[in-house]
Amino acid sequence: MRSSLLVVLLLAACSSAPAPAPTELVLRNATIYTGDSLQPSATAVAVQDGKIVYVGPDSGVSAFIGEGTEVIDLAGRYVYPGFVDAHAHFTGIGQRELVLNLEGTSTKDAFLAKVEEAVAKAQPGEWVTGRGWIETFWSPPIFPTRHDLDRIAPNNPVILTRADGHALIANSAALKLAGVTGASLAPPGGAVNLDPDGEPTGMLIDAAQGMVRQLVPPPSEAQLERALELASDREVRLGWTQVQDAHGSWAEVARMRKLIGEGRIKVRLIKTISGPGDAADSLIAHGPFAPEFEDHLTIRTVKLVMDGALGSRGAALLTPYSDDPTNIGLITTDTAAVSGMLQRALRAGVQVEIHAIGDRGNRLSLDLFEAAFNAVPAAERKVAEPRWRIEHAQIIEPSDLPRFKTLGLIASMQPSHAIGDLFFVPRRIGLGRTAGAYAWHSMLAMGVPVAGGSDAPVERGEPMIEFYAAVARKSLDGKDGPGWHPEEKVTREQALKMFTIYPAFAAFEEDRAGSIVLGKRGDFTVLDKDIMTIPEAEILKTTNVMTVVGGKVVYKQ
Numbered sequence: 408m409r410s411s412l413l414v415v416l417l418l419a420a421c422s423s424a425p426a427p428a429p430t431e432l433v434l435r436n437a438t439i440y441t442g443d444s445l446q447p448s449a450t451a452v453a454v455q456d457g458k459i460v461y462v463g464p465d466s467g468v469s470a471f472i473g474e475g476t477e478v479i480d481l482a483g484r485y486v487y488p489g490f491v492d493a494h495a496h497f498t499g500i501g502q503r504e505l506v507l508n509l510e511g512t513s514t515k516d517a518f519l520a521k522v523e524e525a526v527a528k529a530q531p532g533e534w535v536t537g538r539g540w541i542e543t544f545w546s547p548p549i550f551p552t553r554h555d556l557d558r559i560a561p562n563n564p565v566i567l568t569r570a571d572g573h574a575l576i577a578n579s580a581a582l583k584l585a586g587v588t589g590a591s592l593a594p595p596g597g598a599v600n601l602d603p604d605g606e607p608t609g610m611l612i613d614a615a616q617g618m619v620r621q622l623v624p625p626p627s628e629a630q631l632e633r634a635l636e637l638a639s640d641r642e643v644r645l646g647w648t649q650v651q652d653a654h655g656s657w658a659e660v661a662r663m664r665k666l667i668g669e670g671r672i673k674v675r676l677i678k679t680i681s682g683p684g685d686a687a688d689s690l691i692a693h694g695p696f697a698p699e700f701e702d703h704l705t706i707r708t709v710k711l712v713m714d715g716a717l718g719s720r721g722a723a724l725l726t727p728y729s730d731d732p733t734n735i736g737l738i739t740t741d742t743a744a745v746s747g748m749l750q751r752a753l754r755a756g757v758q759v760e761i762h763a764i765g766d767r768g769n770r771l772s773l774d775l776f777e778a779a780f781n782a783v784p785a786a787e788r789k790v791a792e793p794r795w796r797i798e799h800a801q802i803i804e805p806s807d808l809p810r811f812k813t814l815g816l817i818a819s820m821q822p823s824h825a826i827g828d829l830f831f832v833p834r835r836i837g838l839g840r841t842a843g844a845y846a847w848h849s850m851l852a853m854g855v856p857v858a859g860g861s862d863a864p865v866e867r868g869e870p871m872i873e874f875y876a877a878v879a880r881k882s883l884d885g886k887d888g889p890g891w892h893p894e895e896k897v898t899r900e901q902a903l904k905m906f907t908i909y910p911a912f913a914a915f916e917e918d919r920a921g922s923i924v925l926g927k928r929g930d931f932t933v934l935d936k937d938i939m940t941i942p943e944a945e946i947l948k949t950t951n952v953m954t955v956v957g958g959k960v961v962y963k964q
């Protein structure tokens with residue numbers, strides 16, 4: 408009797424403190440920033456079934472190592488919670504890899520030389536398309552014209568999309584095929600720019616881009632799949648573990664499901680469906696989808712676009728552009744028509760995000776969200792706290808800033824936009840309106856989560872550029888100027904949150920992602936430098952050496 412009692416007691420003792428089972432992945436000898444205030448640092452982490460099962464000192468991790476464990480000694484390198492790009496265009500990133508990439512052309516001549524090279528390779532009459540040019544840094548900083556392109560491409564239709572995606576330049580051959588003349592009427596929300604003689608300059612703004620773009624033969628399904636694969640490879644190489652994709656269609660969702668299933672997309676995706684329209688309505692009718700492929704794909708959000716962008720003067724302002732006194736920008740959404748849709752989204756638990764750049768675009772978006780929240784009280788909502796998002800939130804009339812907090816919104820902001828735009832924005836909107844512009848610090852100080860993103864391919868889409876821009880608020884070569892508002896820069900700790908826990912919150916994932924804590928997903932970004940302490944300029948020289956998604960090493964230098 409006594410001995411059997413002893414056995415029972417021993418069994419009880421064993422079962423209350425079982426030896427940990429060996430795990431799939433152990434990282435050790437690292438400098439780990441957990442993002443968790445209770446245990447801010449560690450040197451080792453273990454992951455099993457995609458989740459963190461140990462975080463602490465090296466001495467405690469040995470018990471998690473067995474025969475099948477992949478053990479990586481990081482030799483002191485720096486581990487952060489997996490970086491998230493909270494606003495990017497995933498298909499666009501891939502297509503930029505596939506077509507003529509005009510990023511980084513710093514003069515008009517360099518831009519034209521690249522185009523000329525592509526035209527030389529094309530068959531006669533074949534379309535030449537490209538993306539990524541930006542005239543801001545050219546001297547003089549003026550838009551290219553169709554005449555510039557005609558000189559190098561007399562026989563091929565050419566369209567080249569500005570980096571921000573809100574304008575394109577077409578040559579005469581392309582305009583002719585589309586029947587665009589000085590007398591053409593632009594569709595609502597678009598403009599055909601004319602020269603003093605009343606002839607098209609070749610610049611088509613916002614919705615007017617469709618007049619020629621519709622003629623370009625669509626990419627094949629195989630090219631689209633290749634684009635997504637290239638995008639995934641690029642993102643994990645740079646250290647992103649999740650991309651929150653800021654527009655989309657069901658055709659893209661189907662393609663993503665296929666490629667994730669085949670293991671060809673490794674980065675996690677939060678996919679939005681563009682609205683208003685049938686595609687968005689069908690998401691609202693279905694309600695949010697449960698996360699698929701172990702959190703690799705989540706669909707719960709409708710994306711709307713309220714206005715254009717500042718570069719092409721499409722952002723909607725409360726008073727005219729300072730450098731174009733007849734222009735107050737473009738509203739691209741019929742606000743009366745979408746208000747019913749917003750209420751249905753709220754009832755169905757579907758998240759809504761809206762692109763708003765100008766102060767009028769932002770105010771109208773705030774008004775629209777507020778009206779929906781008032782019309783559908785919390786008790787009638789499937790998700791009481793809807794966490795709706797304003798994408799960009801660039802120019803805000805200061806009295807509108809507190810409304811982000813009172814409405815419980817997420818500000819989804821891209822630090823690189825500020826350090827690119829602020830070279831021309833003070834001229835475009837006047838110095839006065841730069842107060843309340845790109846106001847990351849003010850938002851955070853009010854308690855508004857700021858989900859950090861890159862807006863790639865509008866910007867380059869690199870985590871170190873975004874992190875640097877957030878903490879330095881200076882150009883990549885360390886410059887700033889009047890209207891840059893250095894008080895809106897953020898601390899390193901805040902910047903880290905902007906690319907980890909706040910995007911997780913924005914995606915309703917803060918219980919399982921965004922910091923290195925027991926039970927959360929094993930998503931890590933491993934860098935060769937300590938971005939929490941090194942001098943600002945060093946951040947730009949920091950390299951991603953390893954990306955881990957769900958305990959799997961998806962990129963290693």
Ligand SMILES: [Zn+2]
Nearest residue numbers: 494496653862
């Ligand atoms: Zn965008």
